[in-house]
Amino acid sequence: MSKLAPLSLIAVAGFSGNAFATQYLSMEQAQQAIFPEASSFKSLPLQLDAAQMKQVEKLAGLPARSVAWRTVAAYKDDKLLGYVVFDDVIGKFELISYAVGLQADASVHQVEILAYRESHGFEIRNTNWRKQFVGKTATSGLAIGEGIANISGATLSCAHVTDGVRRIAAIVQVALKK
Template sequence: MNTTTKAWTTTPLVALVSAGLPALYPPSVQAAASMSPEQAAHAAFPEADRFDARSLRLSSEQLHGLDAVAPVRQRGEVRLFEAWAGSRLLGTLYIDDVIGKVEWVTYALALGADGSVRSLEILEYRETHGFEVRTPSWRRQFSGRRVDTPFRFGEDIKNISGATLSCAHLTAGVQRLMALHTQLAKTSAR
Protein backbone atom coordinates (compact mmCIF):
# COMPACT_ATOMS: atom_id res chain seq x y z
CA MET A 1 0.00 0.00 0.00
CA ASN A 2 1.25 3.41 -0.90
CA THR A 3 2.02 5.69 2.11
CA THR A 4 0.42 8.63 0.33
CA THR A 5 -2.80 6.69 -0.06
CA LYS A 6 -2.65 5.55 3.56
CA ALA A 7 -2.24 9.14 4.83
CA TRP A 8 -4.99 10.30 2.50
CA THR A 9 -7.46 7.66 3.68
CA THR A 10 -6.84 8.03 7.44
CA THR A 11 -6.78 11.84 7.57
CA PRO A 12 -10.43 12.25 6.56
CA LEU A 13 -11.41 9.49 8.97
CA VAL A 14 -9.65 11.26 11.88
CA ALA A 15 -11.20 14.56 10.83
CA LEU A 16 -14.68 13.06 10.69
CA VAL A 17 -14.36 11.38 14.07
CA SER A 18 -12.99 14.48 15.80
CA ALA A 19 -15.66 16.66 14.16
CA GLY A 20 -18.37 14.43 15.60
CA LEU A 21 -16.99 14.40 19.14
CA PRO A 22 -18.46 17.76 20.22
CA ALA A 23 -21.90 16.54 19.16
CA LEU A 24 -21.47 13.37 21.19
CA TYR A 25 -20.11 15.19 24.24
CA PRO A 26 -21.73 18.61 24.60
CA PRO A 27 -19.76 21.13 26.63
CA SER A 28 -20.55 21.32 30.33
CA VAL A 29 -22.54 24.33 31.41
CA GLN A 30 -21.20 26.54 34.17
CA ALA A 31 -23.55 28.39 36.46
CA ALA A 32 -23.52 32.06 35.61
CA ALA A 33 -23.92 34.36 38.58
CA SER A 34 -25.20 37.77 37.60
CA MET A 35 -25.01 39.45 41.03
CA SER A 36 -24.52 38.63 44.68
CA PRO A 37 -27.37 38.77 47.22
CA GLU A 38 -25.82 41.94 48.68
CA GLN A 39 -25.71 43.59 45.25
CA ALA A 40 -29.34 42.59 44.66
CA ALA A 41 -30.34 44.16 48.00
CA HIS A 42 -28.59 47.44 47.15
CA ALA A 43 -30.10 47.47 43.64
CA ALA A 44 -33.63 46.86 44.97
CA PHE A 45 -33.37 49.36 47.82
CA PRO A 46 -30.83 52.03 46.80
CA GLU A 47 -32.20 54.42 49.43
CA ALA A 48 -31.47 51.99 52.30
CA ASP A 49 -28.78 52.92 54.80
CA ARG A 50 -28.59 49.45 56.34
CA PHE A 51 -29.62 45.84 55.77
CA ASP A 52 -30.38 43.28 58.45
CA ALA A 53 -29.64 39.83 57.03
CA ARG A 54 -30.75 36.49 58.39
CA SER A 55 -31.58 32.97 57.29
CA LEU A 56 -34.96 31.42 57.83
CA ARG A 57 -35.29 27.63 58.01
CA LEU A 58 -38.88 26.81 57.12
CA SER A 59 -40.69 24.30 59.34
CA SER A 60 -42.57 21.37 57.83
CA GLU A 61 -45.82 23.17 58.72
CA GLN A 62 -44.71 26.30 56.87
CA LEU A 63 -43.59 24.27 53.85
CA HIS A 64 -46.88 22.36 53.80
CA GLY A 65 -48.85 25.62 54.01
CA LEU A 66 -46.81 27.15 51.19
CA ASP A 67 -47.30 24.04 49.04
CA ALA A 68 -51.02 24.84 49.10
CA VAL A 69 -50.21 28.26 47.58
CA ALA A 70 -47.93 27.01 44.81
CA PRO A 71 -46.38 23.56 44.83
CA VAL A 72 -42.82 23.83 43.55
CA ARG A 73 -39.66 22.15 44.75
CA GLN A 74 -37.66 24.47 47.00
CA ARG A 75 -34.73 23.96 49.36
CA GLY A 76 -36.57 24.98 52.53
CA GLU A 77 -34.19 27.73 53.62
CA VAL A 78 -34.72 31.35 52.67
CA ARG A 79 -32.27 34.18 53.22
CA LEU A 80 -33.68 37.61 53.73
CA PHE A 81 -32.40 41.17 53.93
CA GLU A 82 -34.59 43.76 55.64
CA ALA A 83 -33.87 47.16 54.12
CA TRP A 84 -33.97 50.17 56.45
CA ALA A 85 -33.72 53.94 56.01
CA GLY A 86 -33.14 55.13 59.56
CA SER A 87 -35.89 53.55 61.65
CA ARG A 88 -38.24 53.04 58.68
CA LEU A 89 -38.53 49.58 57.10
CA LEU A 90 -38.41 49.98 53.32
CA GLY A 91 -39.02 46.32 52.52
CA THR A 92 -37.49 42.89 52.40
CA LEU A 93 -35.35 41.10 49.84
CA TYR A 94 -35.76 37.30 49.83
CA ILE A 95 -33.12 35.00 48.35
CA ASP A 96 -34.47 31.59 47.41
CA ASP A 97 -33.90 28.66 45.07
CA VAL A 98 -36.43 26.82 42.93
CA ILE A 99 -35.80 23.96 40.57
CA GLY A 100 -35.79 25.12 36.94
CA LYS A 101 -36.11 22.06 34.76
CA VAL A 102 -33.42 19.95 36.43
CA GLU A 103 -31.09 22.49 38.05
CA TRP A 104 -31.55 25.03 40.84
CA VAL A 105 -32.28 28.66 39.98
CA THR A 106 -31.28 31.20 42.65
CA TYR A 107 -33.38 34.34 42.59
CA ALA A 108 -34.01 37.47 44.66
CA LEU A 109 -37.46 38.89 45.24
CA ALA A 110 -37.74 42.42 46.65
CA LEU A 111 -41.01 43.29 48.37
CA GLY A 112 -41.79 46.82 49.49
CA ALA A 113 -43.11 47.60 52.97
CA ASP A 114 -46.63 47.38 51.51
CA GLY A 115 -45.94 43.82 50.28
CA SER A 116 -45.87 44.65 46.57
CA VAL A 117 -43.11 43.36 44.31
CA ARG A 118 -40.36 45.92 43.73
CA SER A 119 -38.12 43.68 41.66
CA LEU A 120 -37.17 40.15 40.70
CA GLU A 121 -33.55 39.28 39.93
CA ILE A 122 -32.11 35.98 38.75
CA LEU A 123 -28.88 35.60 40.71
CA GLU A 124 -27.71 32.24 39.37
CA TYR A 125 -29.14 30.27 36.46
CA ARG A 126 -27.70 26.77 36.00
CA GLU A 127 -29.88 25.33 33.21
CA THR A 128 -28.55 24.78 29.67
CA HIS A 129 -31.54 26.60 28.10
CA GLY A 130 -33.93 29.33 29.10
CA PHE A 131 -31.53 32.12 30.03
CA GLU A 132 -34.21 34.51 28.78
CA VAL A 133 -35.77 34.48 32.27
CA ARG A 134 -32.98 36.93 33.10
CA THR A 135 -34.25 39.53 30.64
CA PRO A 136 -35.68 42.68 32.21
CA SER A 137 -38.86 42.44 30.13
CA TRP A 138 -39.74 39.00 31.52
CA ARG A 139 -38.84 39.90 35.14
CA ARG A 140 -40.77 43.21 34.94
CA GLN A 141 -44.04 41.25 34.67
CA PHE A 142 -43.83 40.75 38.45
CA SER A 143 -43.36 44.42 39.38
CA GLY A 144 -46.23 45.79 41.43
CA ARG A 145 -47.83 42.37 41.97
CA ARG A 146 -49.43 41.88 45.37
CA VAL A 147 -50.37 38.81 47.34
CA ASP A 148 -54.02 39.92 47.47
CA THR A 149 -54.28 40.07 43.66
CA PRO A 150 -53.62 36.56 42.34
CA PHE A 151 -51.64 36.07 39.17
CA ARG A 152 -51.30 32.97 37.04
CA PHE A 153 -48.49 31.64 34.93
CA GLY A 154 -49.44 31.46 31.26
CA GLU A 155 -52.06 34.18 31.63
CA ASP A 156 -50.77 37.07 33.77
CA ILE A 157 -47.13 35.95 33.58
CA LYS A 158 -46.09 35.06 30.05
CA ASN A 159 -44.13 31.98 29.13
CA ILE A 160 -40.80 31.87 27.30
CA SER A 161 -40.54 29.08 24.74
CA GLY A 162 -37.73 26.75 25.76
CA ALA A 163 -37.91 27.87 29.40
CA THR A 164 -41.44 26.80 30.31
CA LEU A 165 -40.54 24.93 33.50
CA SER A 166 -38.16 27.64 34.71
CA CYS A 167 -40.82 30.31 34.07
CA ALA A 168 -43.54 28.28 35.79
CA HIS A 169 -41.36 27.41 38.79
CA LEU A 170 -40.08 30.97 39.23
CA THR A 171 -43.68 32.23 39.13
CA ALA A 172 -44.66 29.68 41.78
CA GLY A 173 -41.59 30.61 43.84
CA VAL A 174 -42.58 34.28 43.77
CA GLN A 175 -46.12 33.37 44.86
CA ARG A 176 -44.75 31.27 47.73
CA LEU A 177 -42.39 34.02 48.92
CA MET A 178 -45.21 36.55 48.83
CA ALA A 179 -47.34 34.21 50.94
CA LEU A 180 -44.41 33.64 53.31
CA HIS A 181 -43.93 37.40 53.61
CA THR A 182 -47.59 37.76 54.57
CA GLN A 183 -47.25 34.97 57.18
CA LEU A 184 -44.13 36.58 58.67
CA ALA A 185 -45.83 39.99 58.80
CA LYS A 186 -48.80 38.50 60.68
CA THR A 187 -46.48 36.71 63.10
CA SER A 188 -44.44 39.84 63.86
CA ALA A 189 -47.61 41.94 64.31
CA ARG A 190 -48.71 39.72 67.22
Protein backbone atom coordinates in the same frame (compact mmCIF):
# COMPACT_ATOMS: atom_id res chain seq x y z
CA MET B 1 -10.33 11.94 9.93
CA SER B 2 -8.36 10.10 12.59
CA LYS B 3 -9.89 7.55 14.92
CA LEU B 4 -9.25 9.92 17.85
CA ALA B 5 -11.29 12.79 16.40
CA PRO B 6 -14.71 11.37 17.38
CA LEU B 7 -13.49 10.95 20.96
CA SER B 8 -12.34 14.56 21.13
CA LEU B 9 -15.74 15.71 19.85
CA ILE B 10 -17.45 13.65 22.53
CA ALA B 11 -15.16 15.14 25.17
CA VAL B 12 -15.92 18.69 24.03
CA ALA B 13 -19.66 17.97 23.93
CA GLY B 14 -19.50 16.56 27.44
CA PHE B 15 -18.04 19.79 28.80
CA SER B 16 -20.34 22.14 26.92
CA GLY B 17 -23.15 21.91 29.51
CA ASN B 18 -21.19 23.94 32.05
CA ALA B 19 -20.23 26.60 29.51
CA PHE B 20 -23.70 28.12 29.78
CA ALA B 21 -23.59 28.84 33.51
CA THR B 22 -23.64 32.58 34.10
CA GLN B 23 -23.37 34.39 37.43
CA TYR B 24 -25.09 37.75 37.02
CA LEU B 25 -25.22 39.10 40.57
CA SER B 26 -23.93 38.25 44.02
CA MET B 27 -26.39 38.27 46.90
CA GLU B 28 -25.08 41.67 47.99
CA GLN B 29 -25.38 43.11 44.47
CA ALA B 30 -28.95 41.79 44.22
CA GLN B 31 -29.91 43.44 47.53
CA GLN B 32 -28.53 46.76 46.29
CA ALA B 33 -30.23 46.42 42.89
CA ILE B 34 -33.59 45.65 44.50
CA PHE B 35 -33.44 48.36 47.18
CA PRO B 36 -30.89 50.95 45.95
CA GLU B 37 -32.23 53.53 48.44
CA ALA B 38 -31.44 51.28 51.43
CA SER B 39 -28.85 52.53 53.89
CA SER B 40 -28.49 49.09 55.52
CA PHE B 41 -29.35 45.44 55.12
CA LYS B 42 -29.80 43.13 58.10
CA SER B 43 -29.76 39.36 57.90
CA LEU B 44 -33.12 38.01 59.02
CA PRO B 45 -32.91 34.21 59.12
CA LEU B 46 -36.47 32.98 58.69
CA GLN B 47 -37.69 29.72 60.20
CA LEU B 48 -41.25 28.59 59.48
CA ASP B 49 -43.14 26.43 61.94
CA ALA B 50 -45.54 23.67 60.88
CA ALA B 51 -48.61 25.94 61.03
CA GLN B 52 -46.89 28.58 58.88
CA MET B 53 -45.86 25.95 56.34
CA LYS B 54 -49.51 24.87 56.02
CA GLN B 55 -50.58 28.50 55.59
CA VAL B 56 -47.96 29.02 52.87
CA GLU B 57 -49.14 25.91 51.04
CA LYS B 58 -52.74 27.10 51.19
CA LEU B 59 -51.89 30.62 49.98
CA ALA B 60 -49.41 29.65 47.25
CA GLY B 61 -50.98 26.39 46.19
CA LEU B 62 -47.47 24.93 46.52
CA PRO B 63 -45.60 23.26 49.37
CA ALA B 64 -43.47 25.65 51.45
CA ARG B 65 -40.59 23.30 50.54
CA SER B 66 -38.31 24.34 53.40
CA VAL B 67 -38.54 25.66 56.95
CA ALA B 68 -35.40 27.81 56.60
CA TRP B 69 -35.16 30.78 54.19
CA ARG B 70 -32.29 33.17 53.44
CA THR B 71 -33.85 36.55 54.09
CA VAL B 72 -32.52 40.08 54.46
CA ALA B 73 -34.41 43.15 55.69
CA ALA B 74 -33.69 46.42 53.85
CA TYR B 75 -33.76 49.68 55.81
CA LYS B 76 -33.51 53.38 54.99
CA ASP B 77 -32.19 54.69 58.30
CA ASP B 78 -34.66 53.12 60.79
CA LYS B 79 -37.51 52.65 58.29
CA LEU B 80 -38.15 49.14 56.96
CA LEU B 81 -38.27 49.23 53.15
CA GLY B 82 -38.92 45.54 52.64
CA TYR B 83 -37.30 42.14 52.39
CA VAL B 84 -35.08 40.23 50.00
CA VAL B 85 -35.52 36.46 49.95
CA PHE B 86 -33.01 34.25 48.14
CA ASP B 87 -33.91 30.93 46.57
CA ASP B 88 -32.99 28.36 43.93
CA VAL B 89 -35.36 26.48 41.65
CA ILE B 90 -34.73 23.89 38.97
CA GLY B 91 -34.94 25.18 35.40
CA LYS B 92 -35.06 22.18 33.12
CA PHE B 93 -32.04 20.38 34.55
CA GLU B 94 -30.00 22.95 36.48
CA LEU B 95 -30.60 25.38 39.33
CA ILE B 96 -31.66 28.98 38.78
CA SER B 97 -30.59 31.24 41.65
CA TYR B 98 -32.78 34.29 42.14
CA ALA B 99 -33.81 36.92 44.66
CA VAL B 100 -37.25 38.37 45.31
CA GLY B 101 -37.61 41.82 46.83
CA LEU B 102 -40.91 42.34 48.64
CA GLN B 103 -42.48 45.40 50.22
CA ALA B 104 -43.42 45.23 53.90
CA ASP B 105 -47.01 44.44 52.75
CA ALA B 106 -45.70 41.26 51.01
CA SER B 107 -46.24 42.56 47.46
CA VAL B 108 -43.43 41.92 44.98
CA HIS B 109 -41.08 44.87 44.55
CA GLN B 110 -38.54 43.31 42.16
CA VAL B 111 -37.15 39.98 40.97
CA GLU B 112 -33.48 39.47 40.10
CA ILE B 113 -31.81 36.44 38.53
CA LEU B 114 -28.48 35.81 40.26
CA ALA B 115 -27.25 32.78 38.31
CA TYR B 116 -28.58 30.87 35.31
CA ARG B 117 -27.05 27.51 34.44
CA GLU B 118 -29.19 26.20 31.55
CA SER B 119 -28.34 26.30 27.84
CA HIS B 120 -31.76 27.79 26.96
CA GLY B 121 -34.25 30.04 28.66
CA PHE B 122 -31.92 32.77 29.89
CA GLU B 123 -34.51 35.26 28.59
CA ILE B 124 -36.14 35.13 32.04
CA ARG B 125 -33.48 37.65 32.99
CA ASN B 126 -35.00 40.22 30.59
CA THR B 127 -36.23 43.29 32.44
CA ASN B 128 -39.66 43.26 30.77
CA TRP B 129 -40.35 39.68 31.83
CA ARG B 130 -39.25 40.34 35.44
CA LYS B 131 -41.31 43.57 35.62
CA GLN B 132 -44.50 41.50 35.34
CA PHE B 133 -44.10 40.44 38.98
CA VAL B 134 -44.07 43.97 40.42
CA GLY B 135 -47.01 44.73 42.71
CA LYS B 136 -48.36 41.18 42.70
CA THR B 137 -49.04 39.14 45.82
CA ALA B 138 -49.29 35.42 46.53
CA THR B 139 -52.99 35.51 45.66
CA SER B 140 -53.01 38.00 42.75
CA GLY B 141 -51.71 37.09 39.33
CA LEU B 142 -48.55 35.18 40.17
CA ALA B 143 -49.08 32.34 37.72
CA ILE B 144 -48.19 31.70 34.09
CA GLY B 145 -51.17 32.80 31.98
CA GLU B 146 -52.75 34.66 34.91
CA GLY B 147 -50.60 37.78 35.03
CA ILE B 148 -47.24 36.32 34.05
CA ALA B 149 -46.47 35.59 30.39
CA ASN B 150 -44.54 32.54 29.30
CA ILE B 151 -41.44 32.79 27.11
CA SER B 152 -41.19 30.30 24.25
CA GLY B 153 -38.08 28.20 24.76
CA ALA B 154 -38.01 29.02 28.48
CA THR B 155 -41.25 27.36 29.53
CA LEU B 156 -39.90 25.40 32.49
CA SER B 157 -37.69 28.25 33.70
CA CYS B 158 -40.65 30.66 33.53
CA ALA B 159 -42.97 28.27 35.34
CA HIS B 160 -40.51 27.33 38.07
CA VAL B 161 -39.35 30.89 38.81
CA THR B 162 -42.99 32.07 38.83
CA ASP B 163 -43.94 29.30 41.26
CA GLY B 164 -40.93 30.21 43.40
CA VAL B 165 -41.88 33.89 43.50
CA ARG B 166 -45.46 32.96 44.47
CA ARG B 167 -44.13 30.69 47.25
CA ILE B 168 -41.84 33.44 48.55
CA ALA B 169 -44.65 36.02 48.44
CA ALA B 170 -46.77 33.62 50.51
CA ILE B 171 -43.91 33.04 52.98
CA VAL B 172 -43.43 36.77 53.51
CA GLN B 173 -47.18 37.29 53.84
CA VAL B 174 -47.46 34.54 56.46
CA ALA B 175 -44.27 35.21 58.43
CA LEU B 176 -43.25 38.86 57.96
CA LYS B 177 -46.10 41.02 56.64
CA LYS B 178 -46.47 44.30 58.51
